[in-house]
Amino acid sequence: MAIVDLLMPKMGESIMEATILxxxxxxxxxxxxxxxxxxxxxxxxxxxxxxxxxxxLKEILFEENAVVPVGAVIARIETEVFAGLPSDGGxxxxxxxxxxxxxxxxxxxxxxxxxxxxxxxxxNRQPPTANPQPSNGNENRFYSPLVLNIASNEGxxxxxxxxxxxxxxxxxxxxxxxxxxxxxxKDGNGFHTRPAAxxxxxxxxxxxGSGSTYYGEDKSRQVESVPAYAGGNVEIQEMDRMxxxxxxxxxxxxxxxPHVTSFSEADVTNLVAWREKEKEEFEKREGTKLTLxxxxxxxLVRCIKRYPLMNSSLQxxxxxxxxxxxxxxxxxxxxxxxxxxxxxxxxxxNRVGLARQVNTLAGNARNNKLKPEDIQEGTFTLTNVGVFGxxxxxxxxxxxxxxxxxxxxxxxxxxxxxxxxxxxxxxxHMMYLSMSYDHRIIDGSxxxxxxxxxxxxxxxxxx
Numbered sequence: 033m034a035i036v037d038l039l040m041p042k043m044g045e046s047i048m049e050a051t052i053l054x055x056x057x058x059x060x061x062x063x064x065x066x067x068x069x070x071x072x073x074x075x076x077x078x079x080x081x082x083x084x085x086x087x088x089l090k091e092i093l094f095e096e097n098a099v100v101p102v103g104a105v106i107a108r109i110e111t112e113v114f115a116g117l118p119s120d121g122g123x124x125x126x127x128x129x130x131x132x133x134x135x136x137x138x139x140x141x142x143x144x145x146x147x148x149x150x151x152x153x154x155x156n157r158q159p160p161t162a163n164p165q166p167s168n169g170n171e172n173r174f175y176s177p178l179v180l181n182i183a184s185n186e187g188x189x190x191x192x193x194x195x196x197x198x199x200x201x202x203x204x205x206x207x208x209x210x211x212x213x214x215x216x217x218k219d220g221n222g223f224h225t226r227p228a229a230x231x232x233x234x235x236x237x238x239x240x241g242s243g244s245t246y247y248g249e250d251k252s253r254q255v256e257s258v259p260a261y262a263g264g265n266v267e268i269q270e271m272d273r274m275x276x277x278x279x280x281x282x283x284x285x286x287x288x289x290p291h292v293t294s295f296s297e298a299d300v301t302n303l304v305a306w307r308e309k310e311k312e313e314f315e316k317r318e319g320t321k322l323t324l325x326x327x328x329x330x331x332l333v334r335c336i337k338r339y340p341l342m343n344s345s346l347q348x349x350x351x352x353x354x355x356x357x358x359x360x361x362x363x364x365x366x367x368x369x370x371x372x373x374x375x376x377x378x379x380x381x382n383r384v385g386l387a388r389q390v391n392t393l394a395g396n397a398r399n400n401k402l403k404p405e406d407i408q409e410g411t412f413t414l415t416n417v418g419v420f421g422x423x424x425x426x427x428x429x430x431x432x433x434x435x436x437x438x439x440x441x442x443x444x445x446x447x448x449x450x451x452x453x454x455x456x457x458x459x460x461h462m463m464y465l466s467m468s469y470d471h472r473i474i475d476g477s478x479x480x481x482x483x484x485x486x487x488x489x490x491x492x493x494x495x
Contacts, residue, residue: 036087036110037107038083038105038106038109039103039104039106041081043404047074048101049178050073050099052071052072052095052096052098053072053078053096054071054096056070056071057069057070058092059089059090059091061088062087062088063086063087063109064083064086065084065085066082066083067082067083068080069081070107073273074277078400083109085109085111087109087110087112089107089108090107092106093107101200101204175193175205178207182211184287186214196210196213274367274369278370284431286428289434289470289472290470291426291429291471292468292476293426293468293469295483296480296486297463297465298465299461299462299491300461300463301460301461302492302494303324303327303490306495307327310322310495320384320388321387322387323387323391324416326386326389328416328439329390331486331493332359332414333379334489335482335486335489337357338485339481341353341474342474342478344434346472347432356377356409356411357377357379357411357412358374358376358409358411359374360374360375361374361375361415361416362414362427363393364419365397371397372413373393373394373402374393374407374408374409375390376409412433412435412436412437414436415427415437416438417438417440417441418439418440422440422441423440423441423443424466425438425440425466427468429469429470434469435467435482437465437467437486439463442462442463443462444460444462445459445462446459447462465486467483
């Protein structure tokens with residue numbers, strides 16, 4: 033017999049934890065390899081976790097609704113991995129063949145994918161003890177983005193963070209640990225006390241000479257604001273899990289990347305006219321609808337090939353230029369939240385292929401059928417704020433990407449048309465484009481040039 037640990041899998045870029053929604057098996061039940069053991073949820077997608085081995089579910093370590101970090105052991109499976117080995121023919125326990133169980137079978141390594149370069153790296157993990165011991169804070173510990181965000185928002189500097197006892201795996205500071213610390217840290221007036229010896233740091237980039245990260249001195253957090261008044265004629269709503277995590281990701285993106293937004297406009301009269309003319313025949317012929325989104329992606333891909341730095345990310349002080357063009361497309365869910373499914377290698381698809389990819393991913397998103405791999409490895413994001421009636425927007429970068437393009441509502445306007453025969457005024461379909469980009473990598477000149485190139489691609493559309 034051997035015990036195999038079932039680990040919380042990594043479900044996508046920047047996702048460090050997941051919520052257990054439902055256990056499909058209970059201790060003592062037989063399980064087959066790849067059989068669904070439990071359902072989990074992240075801020076991006078719900079998914080099933082299959083068993084990694086066949087055997088008997090020996091122990092469940094986390095109950096339903098528990099929030100569990102990626103890589104943590106969530107269950108143990110007893111498996112007869114050595115049942116097929118020859119024995120000496122005896123019948124008693126004295127005659128059983130002794131076999132040394134390799135550590136990699138009992139506690140297999142976790143293959144974690146870095147959110148920047150997506151290269152697998154083996155993370156050594158020891159079996160958890162029954163009573164986790166708090167860390168003494170002296171070692172160079174790993175902090176999840178959630179813990180770093182809370183520390184940043186509460187004005188906790190690096191040296192103070194390192195002193196917080198951790199009860200998580202390998203002594204890591206969990207959300208519960210830091211929230212407990214923050215509660216004890218507050219005085220009677222609702223303000224935070226803080227050591228005066230070291231400035232507060234908002235976490236986001238490598239601090240020279242340290243093993244953690246910072247984003248420079250943040251004087252705005254020297255004194256916390258008074259909590260908002262909640263009395264009177266008000267309604268208080270608790271944020272759901274997805275909204276809380278989206279909020280955390282948005283704050284982290286702003287703390288990580290200095291955002292700059294450029295604006296342009298495009299005359300998309302030819303594109304709109306072609307689509308109106310072809311959409312019915314296209315759907316009959318290809319069996320899928322023709323929306324404007326694949327046409328936008330088509331233009332975007334052409335421009336990324338000309339300006340490859342727009343398809344990159346930052347890792348420390350190294351710029352990682354992506355060779356694969358994976359376009360994320362922000363999609364609205366029935367709940368009002370957004371999810372970003374990704375068209376992998378979008379440059380390999382023709383117009384028909386892009387239309388099918390767009391419709392399939394959008395449909396799966398709305399019906400909660402996306403798989404974890406459908407939302408991973410995006411290199412550039414497109415969001416259509418025009419479908420909600422907005423003329424333009426200032427989108428927030430989807431980390432670790434360096435840019436996100438927003439297309440606004442298409443409106444008919446009277447504009448000046450320049451021709452060789454002279455200028456005239458005509459009614460044209462006009463659309464604003466806005467692009468937010470990471471000013472650490474993308475300068476204003478490149479950002480504006482790229483955005484103008486996208487606008488010209490749309491204007492020169494010939495069908």
